[in-house]
Amino acid sequence: MMSLREAAMALGTVASANAASRFQQVSTDSRTLLPGSLFVALKGPNHDGHDHLAVVAAAGAAGAIVDHRCSVDLPQLVVADTRRALGVVAAYWRQRLPLQLVGVTGSNGKTTVKEMIAAILRQLGSTLATEGNLNNDIGVPLTLLKARPFHQYAVIEMGMSAAGELTWLSSITRPDVAVITNAGPAHLQQFRDVNEIARAKGEILSSLSSKGTAVINGDDPAADFWRSLAEPRKIIDFALDNPAAAIRGYWSATRSGGLLKVEGVAGEWQTELSLLGRANGINALAAVAVAHLLGATPEQCQQGLASLQPVSGRLQLINLSAGGQLINDCYNANPASLGNAIEVLAQMPGRKTLVLGDMGELGEQSEDFHREAGAVAAAAGIDRLITIGSQSRLAADAFASLRAGGAHHYADIDQCCAELPGFDSNDYLLVKGSRSAGLERLVEFLIERANGDLPEVLH
Template sequence: MIKTLLSQLQPFLNARLIGGDAQVSQVYTDSRQQCENGLFVALRGPHFDAHNFLPQVVEQGAAGIIVENESSLDIPQLVVSNSKLALGDLARFNRKRLNARFVAITGSSGKTTVKEMIASILQNVGTTFATKGNFNNDIGAPLTLLEMNEEHQFGVIELGANHAGEIAYTAAITQPDVALINNVAAAHLQGFGDLQGVARAKGEIYSELKNDGTAIVNNDDEFAPFWKKHITSSVLTFSAKGNGDVIATDIQLDENQCPQFELEYLNQSQKISLPLAGVHNVHNALAAAACCLALNISLEDICKGLSRSPVVTGRLMTELLANGCRLIDDTYNANLDSMRAAIQLLAGYKGRNILVIGDMAELGEFGRQCHEEVGEFAKLAGIDAMYSCGVLTQFSQSVYGGEGKHYSNQQQLIKQLKQEAKANTTILVKGSRSSHMEKVVLALMEDSEQQSKGAAFNMGEE
């Protein structure tokens, strides 16, 4: 945050200032954190109340606090009616003082990968700050904006949502120069009702663009015409099918399933080699490129940035185990589209391929149908074996109908997979965060490490 006095914040937050004034340069909400010149915002939720930890906050050196009820503690404090809304207003205050240019990203899948791609490109051009982890909701997005200061030239802000109106709120605070909806898929249907509801909620991001901003539209998405009808700013489109301003041609995959392609825009082209596996990442790269082109970044800088795109933890991370098995960790999250992309990737590897899935969450009444579609897609893709764990994945297993089994608990599943993990085999593990499929990945990696240590020990005896 750009340094400011509590007295400057008071009118902006419509707050009462008591206990004196103080200068602050950081904002935080975790009472366990020590923060120099920090302003602590005491949030309330259904199962917690940070006001209960104010003595600890003061003891750890907070410069000031934002509270809903005046505290008897000896510390400068801004008293507000709603501390969560005050956090958003703080972010607005900081955003207005920043000179950075902002890209805001939403979508059902791939938005974190696209965010990292854009950040990788912009870091070549200027000081860039991007959303950390999954800080993309109505608390995380304001906190992200509050981490920025006058040194930053670019901000890359990921916006997520599980209900209508959330993106309108966070996008209004962000005031992006460039806005992207990466795609719409069957994710968070429980909160949006249906795919049209998802598209409408994601579309809120375009209505909060700055007057001279640019809307980046995925021409391959079925809802592209719907969004274009409501966009009032300039539009830049992209397509992996050749139907856009920014397109990919001559797409090829290497032996590790990493794509190479020609990126084309306005009669210019640049050869791109991605370090990320999966043909679906061509789409993500086009989205990132279009966002950066809207900021007048050169194709050369875009190429450099994309070639250094980092692998997101839990997003198709590949590990070659000591026993020769290729293990792919795609446990970051899951929806129908990302499941299809993972299956398509798995099917491209030589040797035996095994799909391991946990439940996809927040699908509401569409839960059974979406899980059945996963099983059907795996069958049509020619996956050699599929194992599943959870509740809804039993429908995937039933439709798949091939080699494999559904398990009611992870320990049984892990026991089976340890027998399957061997040379010339690829195992891909995926599920929503709530299914905790990362535990399966960790167990297989630990088993491989133990096997490796055992083999080394036996060799030493000889």
């Protein structure tokens, strides 16, 4: 991969010993480190990687990046900030890679869009993609450092929770294609409003190469602002509602996914998706836009999209063999993604029940957003709203004021599990909440109670 001397040069430091030694991987976890790896000693609120240097030395590490010299028989590169140094080494490695790199950000849909793009690009050649949602200033460098000369493409998901974070991640990755899926009300504890979030999302364009392309959601209110940031570089937009977009689509929902018709510069064709929700229609258009730019044919786009299955916890439809359908969407929640989920549930036949946990990081507007959630669910024709947590009680109150007797509130998951009634064959139940709500535990309980064994995942 590279020598300790090269890494030291990138960091502006020197290796304490064996500068010519080469490392083949980079690790921040002493438990999984392989021989010949460079260890980066990160510090967190409950851990300090420097405490494990003896372990990594015994495991055969080639060296370590540290913030102070430690009395361990291991070559060490001393820097002021090991977390920052991880990004610097990744940026140095990126400069040596001939691959086409796609960066993806947005308030909602970025993980799904990343998976869609990667699925299509794998039809073209060797493709590296972010695993899961390892999209912060640790996950992005570690993903990039897994790239090898044989990779033709890399699809890197980039998240942020504060202004300036995407500027740093973009400087590390230097994307050839930068995708912005949308800007919505998330992380409002750090931002005053959605306009500030849109500006922060636009930071991904700060290190877009001069010959690069910005791929922008033409339906988003911030689209013109992002275009202004991208100019004079090439821009391609995608949309379900904007007829002037370069790549346009039409979405028809089905009980198990949807039919997407594509028009515009990527040709005219259609494909079926095993993914619920109109939001996945716009996600697919983003992926098609990127794939078209990189030379994919409509057939390759169709093949890639057809291979996708829902990410666990994201609108995942599960058949409860004892009766009813469960839609597991508990991976995370904000007002925009909740609106998408309610739209999906409202289109289902039978009795529709929404289980809502608290939505986190909404700042001073949290109470208003939760009240609005209850009102939106009632207006959409949801039959029952079950809420768990202190903030979601406000949603239950708003729902009950519009649909008397349809709301039930539980203080916590344990109470809900103990008192929640069973479901019959015409029930659709969608579970939604922020990660902090821990609703995956409720999903597991519902599956076990209904089936007594592993569920049958419909898609």
